[in-house]
Amino acid sequence: MQNSTITGIIIMKSSTHFLFLVAAFALRGAYARNPNWGFTEHMLNYAMEMVKHASEEPRDEVNILPEYDFIVVGAGSAGCVVANRLTEVSQWDVLLLEAGGEENYIMDIPVVAMLLQFTDANWNYKGVPSNKTCLGLTNRQCLFPRGKVMGGSSVLNYMIHNRGSRKDYDLWEDMGNIGWGYEDVLPYFLKSEDIAIPELAKNTKYHSTGGYMTISYPPYRTPLAEAFLQAGIETGYQIVDYNAETQTGFSFIQTSTKNGTRWSTSRAFLHPIRGRKNLHVSKRSYVTKILIDHDTKRAYGVEYIRNKKRYVVHARKEVILSAGGINSPHLLMLSGVGPKKHLEDMNIPVIEDLKVGYNLMDHMAVIGITFLVNESVSLRSDMVFQNGKDLIDYFRYHEGPLTTAGGVEAIAFYDTKNLKGIKGYPDIELIFIGGSIVSDPTLRKTFGISDYIYERTYKPIQKSHAWMIIPTLLAPKSRGRIMLKDNKPLHKPLIFHNYLQYSDDLETLLKGVKLSVDLSETEAFQKFGSKLHDVPVPGCEQFAFRSDDYWRCIIKHLTCSMFHVSGTCKMGPASDQGAVVDPRLRVYGIKGLRVIDSSIMPVVPRAHTNAPTVMIAEKGADLVKEDWGQLG
Ligand SMILES: Cc1cc2nc3c(=O)[nH]c(=O)nc-3n(C[C@H](O)[C@H](O)[C@H](O)COP(=O)(O)OP(=O)(O)OC[C@H]3O[C@@H](n4cnc5c(N)ncnc54)[C@H](O)[C@@H]3O)c2cc1C
Numbered sequence: 138m139q140n141s142t143i144t145g146i147i148i149m150k151s152s153t154h155f156l157f158l159v160a161a162f163a164l165r166g167a168y169a170r171n172p173n174w175g176f177t178e179h180m181l182n183y184a185m186e187m188v189k190h191a192s193e194e195p196r197d198e199v200n201i202l203p204e205y206d207f208i209v210v211g212a213g214s215a216g217c218v219v220a221n222r223l224t225e226v227s228q229w230d231v232l233l234l235e236a237g238g239e240e241n242y243i244m245d246i247p248v249v250a251m252l253l254q255f256t257d258a259n260w261n262y263k264g265v266p267s268n269k270t271c272l273g274l275t276n277r278q279c280l281f282p283r284g285k286v287m288g289g290s291s292v293l294n295y296m297i298h299n300r301g302s303r304k305d306y307d308l309w310e311d312m313g314n315i316g317w318g319y320e321d322v323l324p325y326f327l328k329s330e331d332i333a334i335p336e337l338a339k340n341t342k343y344h345s346t347g348g349y350m351t352i353s354y355p356p357y358r359t360p361l362a363e364a365f366l367q368a369g370i371e372t373g374y375q376i377v378d379y380n381a382e383t384q385t386g387f388s389f390i391q392t393s394t395k396n397g398t399r400w401s402t403s404r405a406f407l408h409p410i411r412g413r414k415n416l417h418v419s420k421r422s423y424v425t426k427i428l429i430d431h432d433t434k435r436a437y438g439v440e441y442i443r444n445k446k447r448y449v450v451h452a453r454k455e456v457i458l459s460a461g462g463i464n465s466p467h468l469l470m471l472s473g474v475g476p477k478k479h480l481e482d483m484n485i486p487v488i489e490d491l492k493v494g495y496n497l498m499d500h501m502a503v504i505g506i507t508f509l510v511n512e513s514v515s516l517r518s519d520m521v522f523q524n525g526k527d528l529i530d531y532f533r534y535h536e537g538p539l540t541t542a543g544g545v546e547a548i549a550f551y552d553t554k555n556l557k558g559i560k561g562y563p564d565i566e567l568i569f570i571g572g573s574i575v576s577d578p579t580l581r582k583t584f585g586i587s588d589y590i591y592e593r594t595y596k597p598i599q600k601s602h603a604w605m606i607i608p609t610l611l612a613p614k615s616r617g618r619i620m621l622k623d624n625k626p627l628h629k630p631l632i633f634h635n636y637l638q639y640s641d642d643l644e645t646l647l648k649g650v651k652l653s654v655d656l657s658e659t660e661a662f663q664k665f666g667s668k669l670h671d672v673p674v675p676g677c678e679q680f681a682f683r684s685d686d687y688w689r690c691i692i693k694h695l696t697c698s699m700f701h702v703s704g705t706c707k708m709g710p711a712s713d714q715g716a717v718v719d720p721r722l723r724v725y726g727i728k729g730l731r732v733i734d735s736s737i738m739p740v741v742p743r744a745h746t747n748a749p750t751v752m753i754a755e756k757g758a759d760l761v762k763e764d765w766g767q768l769g
């Protein structure tokens with residue numbers, strides 16, 4: 138079966154269960170090409186692992202009680218951690234409500250990360266069409282995938298495990314968030330970690346073993362990934378452990394994977410505790426409202442829809458919102474907590490006037506900068522899916538190219554304000570991909586690249602070997618906003634990302650693009666004859682190719698999200714007019730309601746946001762325990 142047929146089916150059926158069939162077909166095809174490979178044995182191993190995976194997720198509870206001590210909304214990166222830690226207190230009972238369904242074995246094959254965006258495990262958000270950025274994308278819309286599945290976005294993400302630097306969290310503390318400085322949060326990063334990289338594990342100040350979340354290097358690497366690190370050395374940078382003392386430098390990615398498979402927060406934090414009697418999980422349960430008493434201003438439960446029926450469930454102690462950077466502010470506003478004027482415009486009775494939905498931050502990036510090579514050394518999706526050996530390597534041994542994190546292999550962090558300083562505070566990240574995802578007709582759709590640009594610029598190199606760098610802006614000045622479209626809970630909110638509100642952001646990204654091109658010219662990459670793909674992107678043809686203005690135009694056309702939407706329920710002290718939650722994550726003015734997820738970040742760390750979100754959940758759960766006299 139052709140790769141295009143496979144991906145076509147995935148898109149058509151849009152059902153995660155269909156992924157199983159795809160894998161079975163692929164294996165069947167591999168066997169047809171290599172009949173001496175012991176088909177039965179491999180299929181048996183595949184089937185056994187599949188069944189084991191399915192049986193380890195906590196079951197979907199049908200007998201929901203009328204009342205729980207705590208209700209956690211959303212089983213994502215944060216919600217799974219919170220549910221685990223709160224049910225450590227045996228006299229508490231907890232209900233975890235998740236809009237999505239089961240995570241499955243296929244979703245946890247690292248290389249398929251991008252394909253999951255075509256399934257029903259994605260909320261499928263799109264930004265409001267912008268006039269400044271995303272200009273080369275269909276309808277000028279940047280895409281905002283989010284996980285709608287057990288594990289949330291930790292099932293859709295690229296698994297890069299990255300904490301950020303000391304300064305990121307010291308800044309939170311300086312803003313008045315007592316208890317969130319680096320020395321306070323480092324123990325929480327360590328608490329969940331189980332590092333499976335021996336040379337890093339030795340550094341016990343920054344790493345630990347035995348936690349729920351396993352961190353590994355993927356067992357497979359392209360020669361191009363090695364070249365990327367070599368290029369770093371050639372240009373005067375260091376190889377670093379970016380989760381330790383120094384962030385600026387080059388590294389292979391540390392990933393949230395275990396034995397070559399994705400280790401989502403559901404697998405890490407929920408599978409091992411599926412036997413706890415005091416945890417109920419209700420899947421395909423879409424929360425539509427947090428119930429708040431108008432007089433006492435206490436949150437006393439939630440309303441949700443399951444199988445087209447409406448239910449109400451009460452909370453004795455607290456409702457905890459862990460629905461993520463887009464959905465947490467959405468739900469708060471629907472429930473009467475948000476900017477007064479906006480809620481009135483939407484005909485929602487206002488319970489508390491707070492700046493919900495403001496302060497949206499994301500790491501914007503530029504997609505499409507591609508370098509051609511003269512040897513067959515890159516990852517190509519058609520080869521990965523059709524090469525029988527690669528499939529067997531994965532299904533039998535959890536090895537080979539299918540273990541790479543959606544093609545991402547290595548990263549570099551730069552402080553462009555102090556390029557040669559080694560102890561910098563990074564403002565640019567270069568994400569290295571050992572293949573070209575924009576010249577794949579299917580994968581480019583995950584970034585929304587328009588058909589016209591694809592046909593003209595990228596289709597001609599569809600069959601070539603190539604690699605890419607995605608320059609990413611780590612410390613955006615720009616702030617966006619989430620707003621309601623109307624007061625219907627099932628309607629998607631509006632996402633105003635507001636990328637490049639400030640020209641500084643554009644100029645910093647421009648430096649990132651130029652650094653990427655410089656790397657391609659190193660000896661390490663010239664060994665493979667690396668050459669910048671030079672078919673100009675329509676819309677930018679009026680500028681001299683490779684000129685600064687050409688690159689500025691590219692940044693505005695091929696804009697993409699690095700998926701780190703955060704900050705929309707900002708944490709801050711009482712004096713902060715923009716704060717939605719206090720430093721104990723309690724929603725201002727409302728009793729019995731906290732937000733614990735990526736939306737509380739006052740400033741997004743200069744890092745990928747999964748590990749920081751898990752940290753927030755670890756610390757948040759301790760704050761809850763402390764407030765109810767259950768800590769230690
Ligand atoms: C495609 C992609 C790639 C990424 N790559 C990386 C990476 O490589 N490294 C990294 O560190 N970070 C990465 N991220 C970001 C990281 O995964 C997120 O920052 C993190 O998962 C956010 O966690 P959260 O708990 O705030 O939200 P989520 O994990 O999104 O969890 C929210 C959960 O709440 C559920 N929910 C929402 N609304 C409702 C409702 N009304 N009722 C019931 N349930 C609801 C959702 O279905 C979801 O399960 C990526 C994200 C994406 C989408």
Ligand SMILES: *[C@@H]1O[C@H](CO)[C@@H](O)[C@H](O)[C@H]1NC(C)=O
Pocket residue numbers: 265266267268
């Ligand atoms: C983009 O421009 C159009 C026409 O000028 C305008 O109506 C629209 O509101 C603008 N969109 C944004 C997001 O600014």
Ligand SMILES: *[C@@H]1O[C@H](CO)[C@@H](O)[C@H](O)[C@H]1NC(C)=O
Pocket residue numbers: 186396532533534535
């Ligand atoms: C990793 O997975 C493979 C394939 O299922 C299995 O054979 C192997 O024993 C696993 N390794 C570890 C260390 O668990």
Ligand SMILES: *[C@@H]1O[C@H](CO)[C@@H](O)[C@H](O)[C@H]1NC(C)=O
Pocket residue numbers: 511512663664665666
């Ligand atoms: C690729 O290009 C490099 C640099 O020009 C050259 O040294 C190398 O031999 C080429 N490899 C092949 C397979 O053509």
